[in-house]
Amino acid sequence: MEIDTTGTPGTAIAWFRRDLRLHDHPALTEAIRRGGRVVPLFVLDPALLDGPRASTVRRWILLRTLAALDADLRARGSGLVIRHGRPEEVVPALAAEIGAGTVLATRDVTPYARRRDRAVAAALAADGRSLHLRRGLLLVEPEDLPGGAGIGYAVFTPFWRASQGVDRRTLLDAPERIPPLPDGLRSDPLPDAGPPPVADLAEPGEAAARERLERWVGGGLARYGEERNGLAGAPTSRLGMDLHFGTLSPLSVESASLAESASGEYRRQLVWREFYHHLLWHRPALAREPFQPRFQGVFRPLEADPEAWWAWAEGRTGIPVVDAGMRQLSATGWMPNRARMIVASLLTRHLLLDWRLGEAHFQRLLVDGDLANNVGGWQWTAGVGTDAQPWFRIFNPVLQGERFDPAGAWVRRWVPELAGVPDRAIHQPWSLSAAEQRAAGVAIGGSYPAPIVDLAAGRERALAAFKAASEG
Numbered sequence: 001m002e003i004d005t006t007g008t009p010g011t012a013i014a015w016f017r018r019d020l021r022l023h024d025h026p027a028l029t030e031a032i033r034r035g036g037r038v039v040p041l042f043v044l045d046p047a048l049l050d051g052p053r054a055s056t057v058r059r060w061i062l063l064r065t066l067a068a069l070d071a072d073l074r075a076r077g078s079g080l081v082i083r084h085g086r087p088e089e090v091v092p093a094l095a096a097e098i099g100a101g102t103v104l105a106t107r108d109v110t111p112y113a114r115r116r117d118r119a120v121a122a123a124l125a126a127d128g129r130s131l132h133l134r135r136g137l138l139l140v141e142p143e144d145l146p147g148g149a150g151i152g153y154a155v156f157t158p159f160w161r162a163s164q165g166v167d168r169r170t171l172l173d174a175p176e177r178i179p180p181l182p183d184g185l186r187s188d189p190l191p192d193a194g195p196p197p198v199a200d201l202a203e204p205g206e207a208a209a210r211e212r213l214e215r216w217v218g219g220g221l222a223r224y225g226e227e228r229n230g231l232a233g234a235p236t237s238r239l240g241m242d243l244h245f246g247t248l249s250p251l252s253v254e255s256a257s258l259a260e261s262a263s264g265e266y267r268r269q270l271v272w273r274e275f276y277h278h279l280l281w282h283r284p285a286l287a288r289e290p291f292q293p294r295f296q297g298v299f300r301p302l303e304a305d306p307e308a309w310w311a312w313a314e315g316r317t318g319i320p321v322v323d324a325g326m327r328q329l330s331a332t333g334w335m336p337n338r339a340r341m342i343v344a345s346l347l348t349r350h351l352l353l354d355w356r357l358g359e360a361h362f363q364r365l366l367v368d369g370d371l372a373n374n375v376g377g378w379q380w381t382a383g384v385g386t387d388a389q390p391w392f393r394i395f396n397p398v399l400q401g402e403r404f405d406p407a408g409a410w411v412r413r414w415v416p417e418l419a420g421v422p423d424r425a426i427h428q429p430w431s432l433s434a435a436e437q438r439a440a441g442v443a444i445g446g447s448y449p450a451p452i453v454d455l456a457a458g459r460e461r462a463l464a465a466f467k468a469a470s471e472g
């Protein structure tokens with residue numbers, strides 16, 4: 001079939017990346033408002049699907065979300081053009097093919113995204129075309145904040161206050177119609193997503209995301225402030241995946257939750273996401289290096305203790321609350337924030353293993369795996385991050401379990417070997433006598449492991465190592 005190459009200077013590419021929605025999409029809206037042809041594009045970069053940090057579960061979500069986006073675009077008279085390859089080659093080649101002078105996209109903050117966008121912008125410019133980056137990933141852009149052009153905020157509370165003082169842009173509707181694609185324009189096939197790689201995956205795509213948001217605002221949000229730290233069935237929004245892939249914009253989540261009077265704590269958590277994204281924007285090196293480098297030397301590489309690493313990763317540390325979290329992560333690609341802190345603390349404090357090992361493991365498995373938030377959460381818990389969690393504050397997983405899973409319902413769900421253990425010992429089953437273990441149907445060191453680390457001794461070792469590093 002002949003390809004229509006009569007594109008006018010008015011032809012624009014709306015390049016989707018992790019903004020896979022039609023509502024509240026400034027770059028797409030602008031592309032349409034320009035009045036010429038619009039070609040919605042997604043580039044399937046092999047680095048994205050098969051790179052060293054690629055994730056089976058997020059590959060599945062991405063492919064299904066792209067299929068949903070294509071259907072949504074078709075319903076409005078257009079469609080999604082997929083091209084395989086490296087963006088710095090594919091985008092300029094498509095622009096030349098269809099005669100597009102302009103490429104519009106949503107600005108992203110990760111080091112990869114920034115390198116990519118610089119390369120694409122340079123390649124386009126060499127051909128007299130241009131890349132325009134627009135808002136949409138964040139509530140507030142770095143330049144909106146006082147001092148935003150400098151190194152940014154290193155402490156959350158002032159960041160929170162400053163972000164609350166910034167006027168939000170107007171929420172945009174989804175376009176009703178989008179100009180048709182040029183005749184004969186090729187789209188590469190979307191690889192088959194295959195069966196869901198883990199259990200309980202939420203339906204990908206914008207329509208399902210908007211339903212999730214609506215259910216959340218009308219349901220669990222009212223209890224979020226009091227109950228969000230609970231481990232068993234805590235009301236949290238589970239919108240991390242939608243915020244990562246951009247099936248919801250943060251502004252649409254914030255605006256929808258404003259209607260619920262008890263939403264203050266929830267909106268504050270949304271600003272933690274902002275905080276970590278701004279930090280990464282100002283300090284790209286944080287993706288690999290801690291905010292407080294003086295402590296990095298306390299951590300050991302995997303080779304120093306592979307047995308501990310695998311016991312942690314596979315949920316067989318013998319510490320119930322840790323094993324429950326790690327097994328929930330493997331089975332479903334998600335675990336509650338409180339559990340993330342507890343397991344990360346055990347790895348980086350009691351076991352003194354490098355936070356970057358845990359960060360990469362989470363990044364492979366989480367449905368909401370997100371570089372800025374994940375690095376932020378890991379550095380915070382490991383005691384090498386920004387303001388909070390100073391080096392001498394170390395989570396006790398037994399006390400955490402007793403406080404946030406008091407009846408042990410969550411532990412029993414994910415660690416069925418402990419189903420018969422009485423509530424009083426569910427978070428420290430090693431405290432049961434041999435006779436009590438028999439009565440509970442568990443054998444510590446047999447059907448369930450003995451703890452891989454003595455919690456008191458591990459804590460002391462970590463305190464000593466961090467103290468030495470803080471003085472050194």
Ligand SMILES: Cc1cc2nc3c(=O)[nH]c(=O)nc-3n(C[C@H](O)[C@H](O)[C@H](O)COP(=O)(O)OP(=O)(O)OC[C@H]3O[C@@H](n4cnc5c(N)ncnc54)[C@H](O)[C@@H]3O)c2cc1C
Binds near residue numbers: 338
């Ligand atoms: C070690 C560790 C690793 C983490 N890794 C990730 C990650 O890869 N991706 C990720 O999105 N979050 C991460 N978090 C933050 C937090 O645990 C998750 O955002 C949250 O549990 C996701 O569930 P939810 O969508 O139901 O969140 P909700 O509690 O409903 O919160 C709504 C949204 O606010 C944002 N948010 C909430 N808490 C935080 C926080 N502490 N930091 C940054 N953003 C936050 C997220 O976008 C979240 O989806 C991590 C936390 C820790 C301690």
